[in-house]
Amino acid sequence: MKHLSLFLCQILVFSSLLTIIPSIEGRKFHRGCKKHHKGYEDSCTSISIFNILSFGAKANGVSDDSKKLVATWKAACKVPGGVVQIPSGHKFLLKPVTLQGPCMGHVTLQVDGTLLAQPKIGSWSKSNLFQWINFKWVHNFTIQGSGTIDGQGYNWWKPMKSKYISDIKPTALRFYASEDVTVRDITIRNSPQVHLKFDNSRGVKVDNITISSPGNSPNTDGIHLQNTRDVEILHSNIGSGDDCVSIQTGCSNVHIHHINCGPGHGISLGGLGKDKSIACVSDILVENSNIQNTLYGARIKTWQGGIGLVKNVTFSNIQVANVNFPIVINQFYCDKSLCQNQTGSVAIKEVNFERITGTFSTQPIHLACSDDVPCTGINLSDIQLKPSRGPLEGSQNQEALCSNSYGNSKGPLIPSSMNYCLKKGGGVSVHKFSRSSNELC
Ligand SMILES: *[C@@H]1O[C@H](CO)[C@@H](O)[C@H](O)[C@H]1NC(C)=O
Ligand SMILES: *[C@@H]1O[C@H](CO)[C@@H](O)[C@H](O)[C@H]1NC(C)=O
Ligand SMILES: *[C@@H]1O[C@H](CO)[C@@H](O)[C@H](O)[C@H]1NC(C)=O
Ligand SMILES: *[C@@H]1O[C@H](CO)[C@@H](O)[C@H](O)[C@H]1NC(C)=O
Ligand SMILES: *[C@@H]1O[C@H](CO)[C@@H](O)[C@H](O)[C@H]1NC(C)=O
Numbered sequence: 001m002k003h004l005s006l007f008l009c010q011i012l013v014f015s016s017l018l019t020i021i022p023s024i025e026g027r028k029f030h031r032g033c034k035k036h037h038k039g040y041e042d043s044c045t046s047i048s049i050f051n052i053l054s055f056g057a058k059a060n061g062v063s064d065d066s067k068k069l070v071a072t073w074k075a076a077c078k079v080p081g082g083v084v085q086i087p088s089g090h091k092f093l094l095k096p097v098t099l100q101g102p103c104m105g106h107v108t109l110q111v112d113g114t115l116l117a118q119p120k121i122g123s124w125s126k127s128n129l130f131q132w133i134n135f136k137w138v139h140n141f142t143i144q145g146s147g148t149i150d151g152q153g154y155n156w157w158k159p160m161k162s163k164y165i166s167d168i169k170p171t172a173l174r175f176y177a178s179e180d181v182t183v184r185d186i187t188i189r190n191s192p193q194v195h196l197k198f199d200n201s202r203g204v205k206v207d208n209i210t211i212s213s214p215g216n217s218p219n220t221d222g223i224h225l226q227n228t229r230d231v232e233i234l235h236s237n238i239g240s241g242d243d244c245v246s247i248q249t250g251c252s253n254v255h256i257h258h259i260n261c262g263p264g265h266g267i268s269l270g271g272l273g274k275d276k277s278i279a280c281v282s283d284i285l286v287e288n289s290n291i292q293n294t295l296y297g298a299r300i301k302t303w304q305g306g307i308g309l310v311k312n313v314t315f316s317n318i319q320v321a322n323v324n325f326p327i328v329i330n331q332f333y334c335d336k337s338l339c340q341n342q343t344g345s346v347a348i349k350e351v352n353f354e355r356i357t358g359t360f361s362t363q364p365i366h367l368a369c370s371d372d373v374p375c376t377g378i379n380l381s382d383i384q385l386k387p388s389r390g391p392l393e394g395s396q397n398q399e400a401l402c403s404n405s406y407g408n409s410k411g412p413l414i415p416s417s418m419n420y421c422l423k424k425g426g427g428v429s430v431h432k433f434s435r436s437s438n439e440l441c
Contacts (some may be wrong), residue, residue: 022088024403050076051085052092061091061116075100088112089409096128096170101138101178111147111186117172119152124170131174131197138175142182149173149188156192157217167221169193179203187212193219195240199226206233215263215293217241222264225251234258243268244291249279249308259289266296266323269313271333273306273346280308280441287316297326298353301333304370305342309441313351320358320389327353327365329375329405340381345370350377351407359388363397364415367422369404378407378422384414 025108050072053059057068069084069092077080082103086092090113101107118124132151133139151172172191175181180203187210188195195211198204204225211222222238225231227250237260238244244261246256247269261267267286272279279302291297298315320326331345348369364385369375387398402421413419 010092024240037320043093048076048079048081049083049085051087053087053090057090057092059090059092059113061093063093063113063302065092066094066097069094070097070133073107074268075077076107076432077101077103079301081107083108083110086113086115086145088109088147090114091116093118094133095123096125096132096134097218098134098136099138101141103141106140106142107138108280109141109143110422111143111145111149112131114148114150117151117170117192119155121155131171132192133173133175133257135175135178136179138178140180140183141178142184143173143186144182144184145167145186147186147380151189151191151195151213152423153192153213153217153220157214157220162352171195171197171224174199175201175204177201181205182207182209186210188438189213190217190222194221194246196222197224197226198228198231200207201228201321203228204228207235209236211236211240211244213240215239215241216348221246222261224248225254227251229253231255232257238264240264244294245286247281247284248272249277249281250313251284252280254284256284256286257288259286260291260292261289262294264294266291266294266299267315268296268299268301269305269310270299270301270346271335272310273308274303275348276305276307276342276344278308278440279306279310279346280416281313282309282311282441284313285316286314286318289317290319290321291323291326292321293321293323295324296328297323298356299325299330300329300348300351301328301330302346302348303333305344306338307344308346310346310348311350311441315353317355318357320356320360320385322359322361324360324362324383326356326358326360326367327367327383329367329369329378331373331375332368341370343372345373347352347373351375352379353383354379354381355383357382357384358386360385361388363399363401365400365402365403365418365421372403374404374406376406376407376426379410380407380413380418380422381410382412383410383418386395386414420422 070260169192173195174197184207189212219240222244226248231254400418400421
């Protein structure tokens, strides 16, 4: 609530707005402050708070409150420093909504209550399955609070018999073409698919949030980034059925730190270059984090046939516990059992894996790079990975695998097979596309 003090200085502006926009009705303000005449403005601190209950929300978790939310949003969007309040102790069922900017100034969505998606698949409109809560063109926006955003996705996780729904399943919270967005303190859980997605956005901070869905819920990425730059994700707990954080094409300058990841598939770049597409990802730093009970840890995956470049990626100071494959580069990524090899691959260079320690359950390091576009500038330093189940069992492979991977190793490296895993030297790409990857990206 310390934000509210910021609004004090806006009271004068707001008073004059009241006279210009008579359509804003007094009942929509919870003034909590003295009357609006000269001399009292200073004691008024909550003039720009818009409580969804004052807009007629039923708040019973059963009736659809989405129109009320949109109305509340529109009112808050019209004033500088507007706050949309979702009060605690209430549940609000929402159909898919779009909350659109740009707004007059900074807007806050204060979620202290619970927002619920419709649990029945049949009540979703077939024409809008992409996302549930969609923020579009918002600039300078914060969502915060002790509340929960619950996608109630369990029906979407079951194998689908009917063709009614294709592969598309809703993302819980999506930011599209937005800038200067902060997401903090809230819990997002049980999304039908991705929990929190940013696409075509810039200037994102995600701090102190919790994302939670069962480890066996399919494709439920925690945070999904696409065509988004200048991102910081910190001090958050993310556990789901897919990647804790997934970084896709068009992302750069992403800093992830102090994350607890698991269950899930770890922190991943890609799959990049699907269907021969161009992929460019650069300047990614993942550090000071814990990854436990996941299928993968630090991973880069690209499809055969793509073009483009992944460059300057660092995974540093990562504690892993019981992770099947803690360190992975896979240039043969395929979500089916078999994909044909093709010419060309998204090039991968300048990747650091440093200070990665803990336990693995299948294979400590698996770098599978392609013959025609090898991975170059790979650094392995201070990596200490031990089998999580003590003496090796059948499914474990203590040997490090590095194919077509060039770079430098620096000890300590455990298992010791990592010491002679990388090839020395530059590693020359033989494919014509890879030479142009610098210009493409
Ligand atoms: C965002 O809002 C803050 C006030 O909350 C303001 O100081 C800042 O200039 C705004 N930034 C942009 C890009 O509008
Ligand atoms: C993190 O979020 C929780 C839950 O909303 C809140 O209780 C706590 O105060 C927040 N911590 C910080 C450091 O902001
Ligand atoms: C590599 O990425 C990091 C983290 O995003 C950035 O701070 C650094 O400047 C980049 N290095 C180069 C050489 O671009
Ligand atoms: C693709 O190439 C890799 C490396 O040469 C090889 O291990 C793999 O079996 C090939 N896959 C197919 C489907 O041909
Ligand atoms: C890899 O290590 C070498 C030698 O320690 C260093 O010169 C180089 O900058 C490192 N590469 C990256 C991508 O940081």
